[in-house]
Amino acid sequence: xxxxxxxAGALAVAGALGVVIAKTPVHSVISLxxxxxxxxxxxxxxHAEFMALIQVIIYAGxxxxxxxxxxxxxxxxxxxxxxxxxKLEGQRELGIVAAVTGAILMTAVALxxxxxxxxxxxxxxxxxxxxxxxxxxxxxxxxxxxxLTAFVLMAAVIGVVVLxxxxxx
Amino acid sequence: MQYVLIxxxxxxxxxxxxxxxxxxxxxSKRSLAVAGVIGTLATLVAVLANFGVAPxxxxxxxxRVDDFAQYFKVIFLVILGLVFLFSHEYLEKxxxxxGEFYILVTFATLGxxxxxxxxxxxxxxxxxxxxxxxSYILAGMLRQDARSSEASIKFFLMGALTSGxxxxxxxxxxxxxxxxxxxxxxxxxxxxxxTALITAAGxxxxxxxxxxxxxxxxxxxxxxxxxxxxxxVSAFLITASEAAGFAVLLRILLVGLAPALAQWKMVLAVxxxxxxxxGNVTAIVQTRTKRMLAYSAIAQAGYILVGVAVATPxxxxxxxxxxxxxxxxxxxxxxxxxxxxNHIPSEEIEDFxxxxxxxxxxxxxxxxxxxxLIGIPPTGGFFGKLALYRSAVEGGMxxxxxxxxxxxxxxxxxYFNVIRNMYLAEEAPAMELSARxxxxxxxxxxxxxxxxxxxxxxxxxxxxxxxxVMP
Numbered sequence: 001x002x003x004x005x006x007x008a009g010a011l012a013v014a015g016a017l018g019v020v021i022a023k024t025p026v027h028s029v030i031s032l033x034x035x036x037x038x039x040x041x042x043x044x045x046x047h048a049e050f051m052a053l054i055q056v057i058i059y060a061g062x063x064x065x066x067x068x069x070x071x072x073x074x075x076x077x078x079x080x081x082x083x084x085x086x087k088l089e090g091q092r093e094l095g096i097v098a099a100v101t102g103a104i105l106m107t108a109v110a111l112x113x114x115x116x117x118x119x120x121x122x123x124x125x126x127x128x129x130x131x132x133x134x135x136x137x138x139x140x141x142x143x144x145x146x147x148l149t150a151f152v153l154m155a156a157v158i159g160v161v162v163l164x165x166x167x168x169x
Numbered sequence: 170m171q172y173v174l175i176x177x178x179x180x181x182x183x184x185x186x187x188x189x190x191x192x193x194x195x196x197s198k199r200s201l202a203v204a205g206v207i208g209t210l211a212t213l214v215a216v217l218a219n220f221g222v223a224p225x226x227x228x229x230x231x232x233r234v235d236d237f238a239q240y241f242k243v244i245f246l247v248i249l250g251l252v253f254l255f256s257h258e259y260l261e262k263x264x265x266x267x268g269e270f271y272i273l274v275t276f277a278t279l280g281x282x283x284x285x286x287x288x289x290x291x292x293x294x295x296x297x298x299x300x301x302x303x304s305y306i307l308a309g310m311l312r313q314d315a316r317s318s319e320a321s322i323k324f325f326l327m328g329a330l331t332s333g334x335x336x337x338x339x340x341x342x343x344x345x346x347x348x349x350x351x352x353x354x355x356x357x358x359x360x361x362x363x364t365a366l367i368t369a370a371g372x373x374x375x376x377x378x379x380x381x382x383x384x385x386x387x388x389x390x391x392x393x394x395x396x397x398x399x400x401x402v403s404a405f406l407i408t409a410s411e412a413a414g415f416a417v418l419l420r421i422l423l424v425g426l427a428p429a430l431a432q433w434k435m436v437l438a439v440x441x442x443x444x445x446x447x448g449n450v451t452a453i454v455q456t457r458t459k460r461m462l463a464y465s466a467i468a469q470a471g472y473i474l475v476g477v478a479v480a481t482p483x484x485x486x487x488x489x490x491x492x493x494x495x496x497x498x499x500x501x502x503x504x505x506x507x508x509x510x511n512h513i514p515s516e517e518i519e520d521f522x523x524x525x526x527x528x529x530x531x532x533x534x535x536x537x538x539x540x541x542l543i544g545i546p547p548t549g550g551f552f553g554k555l556a557l558y559r560s561a562v563e564g565g566m567x568x569x570x571x572x573x574x575x576x577x578x579x580x581x582x583x584y585f586n587v588i589r590n591m592y593l594a595e596e597a598p599a600m601e602l603s604a605r606x607x608x609x610x611x612x613x614x615x616x617x618x619x620x621x622x623x624x625x626x627x628x629x630x631x632x633x634x635x636x637x638v639m640p
């Protein structure tokens with residue numbers, strides 16, 4: 001299992017970096033797909049099969065395709081590279097220093113906590129990760145969070161109308 | 170029984186949906202504000218009815234109903250009600266979409282409600298997201314004003330980043346304890362050998378929530394956002410959004426991270442000191458009203474943080490008192506700013522020139538509110554600051570108490586600059602200053618409450634002493 005963690009973890013990080021570094025938006029989206037698939041593999045290794053499935057179908061499938069369409073529509077007639085040099089002096093260098101320092105610190109913390117050491121595993125409840133168990137949890141224990149998410153999405157939809165809609169009242 | 174306990178949330182969510190429906194059909198958007206006030210009052214009644222009920226956790230522990238949560242809900246509702254009262258004319262003059270404004274403010278308050286009435290991390294986080302997503306949009310609602318767009322985009326980028334930082338911290342807590350419930354987390358942390366990981370979680374959570382309450386050095390977005398956002402939104406963000414951030418900070422630090430609290434007290438004390446000093450010193454040189462109030466808000470956040478840093482029952486009581494007083498005095502001051510900017514859109518401090526002759530009532534009200542912000546008797550601000558100061562001395566942080574006193578002195582020039590402009594400066598061109606009933610009512614409530622809290626603080630303080638952050 002630990003091998004899955006390392007490989008999928010590395011792929012996820014590489015994908016995330018690719019999203020930021022890629023020069024064309026299409027490459028960013030494809031890097032994001034790599035990241036999402038790697039996360040799905042991580043979910044699988046945690047016995048969350050349904051989550052992994054959903055991750056692939058909804059995110060890698062539906063949402064990323066939508067992203068690609070939008071990018072295709074918006075950048076069809078433009079040169080893809082739209083990148084100006086940062087206005088802040090040394091921003092990129094400082095960012096790299098901060099990222100590396102953060103990574104080193106977090107690695108040290110993880111190692112101090114015994115990362116990679118085998119731990120006693122509790123037996124999972126039967127049916128863990130199955131759609132039935134997932135649905136039951138979502139609609140009983142976490143029903144409030146589920147409903148609350150609906151409000152978050154509604155606020156976002158209203159936001160789209162307000163910020164992008166026509167200017168006149 | 171369960172439904173009675175979360176009736177306030179249900180009513181507020183219902184209010185948002187009713188406004189959404191009304192917005193489609195109502196000819197006069199004014200009826201939305203009226204409905205908003207009525208809905209806020211109904212929710213307030215539901216909250217007040219729950220006071221003194223034995224603390225209860227319902228719905229698999231995702232909602233916790235106790236007096237701590239009820240008290241914060243009262244603060245949010247006070248702010249929401251005042252915003253409903255004083256926004257209409259401003260929104261009309263600036264051509265803001267009113268229906269969406271009222272709906273989003275209601276939803277943001279609903280998010281704040283859920284942040285305070287839970288000990289469960291997923292609910293807290295979703296409440297936070299609901300509040301901040303609604304706030305990003307609200308900040309950008311002046312679409313013809315580039316500064317409003319800047320406010321919104323800055324707020325969004327910083328907010329999205331810090332939400333990620335908070336999530337990282339929360340996920341570390343989950344990993345350490347195997348639970349998303351703060352009480353279970355505290356139990357697990359008490360015996361956990363992974364002190365480095367607990368520290369890391371604390372760093373992420375304090376940094377992330379530090380952004381939300383605009384504590385230095387996490388304040389960079391705040392002046393631009395508070396200045397560029399529509400003025401009623403600035404008032405809402407500075408008071409409600411900040412109070413919600415403080416409530417969550419208190420819950421996470423005093424309940425979840427309680428076993429590791431000692432190591433954070435000094436860090437928080439230093440943040441509090443830097444925040445109040447930076448805010449006050451920078452506010453002195455500002456010439457625009459909202460920017461001055463933005464830095465003043467940062468300074469005030471520093472004072473309130475003293476209560477978190479000291480972390481004794483007395484300091485928490487003082488904090489709770491100060492946050493209510495702060496809500497009244499800040500929203501009241503913004504009511505005057507809104508009244509003025511309805512006539513003079515520039516929003517410079519200079520605009521206050523000669524206000525005492527043109528509109529003595531407003532000048533007097535503003536003076537009182539500013540005195541309260543400085544912390545001069547007989548106002549609620551004075552009593553709150555005094556209580557914070559005493560709790561710091563008793564909690565063994567005398568230097569922090571001293572810093573508070575010195576900072577109050579530093580803050581005098583910029584608050585008095587406004588008063589000087591109102592009373593002493595040459596009179597500006599004569600102009601008819603008028604305001605609608607709602608704004609007058611809001612200002613009246615704010616001033617009356619500020620005075621009341623300053624003259625008769627004892628009943629409230631007595632009640633606040635009974636409030637427990639810990640379950």
